[in-house]
Amino acid sequence: MGMHSAPRPARTSAEARFRLIRSLKPAMSRTQIMITVLFVVLGFATMAAIRGNPASTLLANARQSDLVSLLDDLAQREARLQSEISRLETARETLLGGDQYQALNEAKRRATALGKLAGTEPVSGSGITIAISGNLTASTLLDAIQELRDAGATAIQISDSNLDVRVVANSWFGDSENGVTVSGTALEVPITITAVGDQSVLTPAMKIPGGLEDTVGSGGGTVTITPTDDATVSAVVPLPTS
Amino acid sequence: MIPAIGLLVGVLLGLILHPTVPLWLQPYLPIAVVAALDAVFGAFRSVLDGIFNDRIFVISFLSNVLVAALIVFLGDQLGVGSQMSTGVVVVLTMRIFANVAAIRRHLLKA
CATH class of the missing domain: 3.30.70.1880 (Protein of unknown function DUF881)
Known part of the structure; x- marks a missing residue:
């Protein structure tokens, strides 16, 4: 393609557009084929890079100290949730399996405690x-x-x-x-x-x-x-x- | 025109085949892609400047990709891999912007 265009910058935008369009004209030569191959590879690699970039890189790029604190947070949260689970399970079993008046007694006990605070109980x-x-x-x-x-x-x-x-x-x-x-x-x-x-x-x-x-x-x-x-x-x- | 079709074919292939990037290539591929994009925009600019040479384009394309990957590899070996990739991406992006600005000036005279 270099034959007709003088090695100088395009003077007008019309000339620039003309050059651009001419560069897109199909022309068979060894380097054109090579360029095409390169572009195929470029497109493929771009898609691969985009696909191979899941959200998990957020963690991959994090610093070690950040990761450690993240892990600590998770462990603490798990421990909190575990203790809450066992507390709730205990309460559930007491209410389900125990004496049928146990729930009532528990409620009465709380009523008495609250009554003392509120001043309605001696x-x-x-x-x-x-x-x-x-x-x-x-x-x-x-x-x-x-x-x-x-x-x-x-x-x-x-x-x-x-x-x-x-x-x-x-x-x-x-x-x-x-x-x-x-x-x-x-x-x-x-x-x-x-x-x-x-x-x-x-x-x-x-x-x-x-x-x-x-x-x-x-x-x-x-x-x-x-x-x-x-x-x-x-x-x-x-x-x-x- | 044919390279443009080639680019499309490559994108379609990537979409269809769902390639998984090998682990050793993962740090270098994005950098290589950005370097290749820099070469492509440089080529468009040189077309408008009237100094495009397809041989130079092929060589600059390949050398851009290789040098960018090499710099990141070297950074990895030195333990500054992520900073090095950031630096390379910043430089390449600046060049892409400069090339796009030159292309815009040529096409729109603005």
């Missing part, structure tokens, strides 16, 4: 009683209750000489003429707080510097903390209807 067990006399404000009492909760008290009630009030999640405290108001019930000082929980944690929680004992003591009142193995929280709140 609770007794080891704990402390705190007798407070003298000047007591609602904010001091609130601080004391928060401190008891932080120390892990499972049930708390506040009583005066004739009334008991259970302290639950939505209890509120206010000041009244000769004592405090707890969730709308006016209590007269002296009052007694009964808390069920770990004595060895609850007692120091009341005695920390700046805690209940300090505050009431500096106001001229007295605080008596008595650990007891038979702390009884007998007051309950009515079950919410909704």
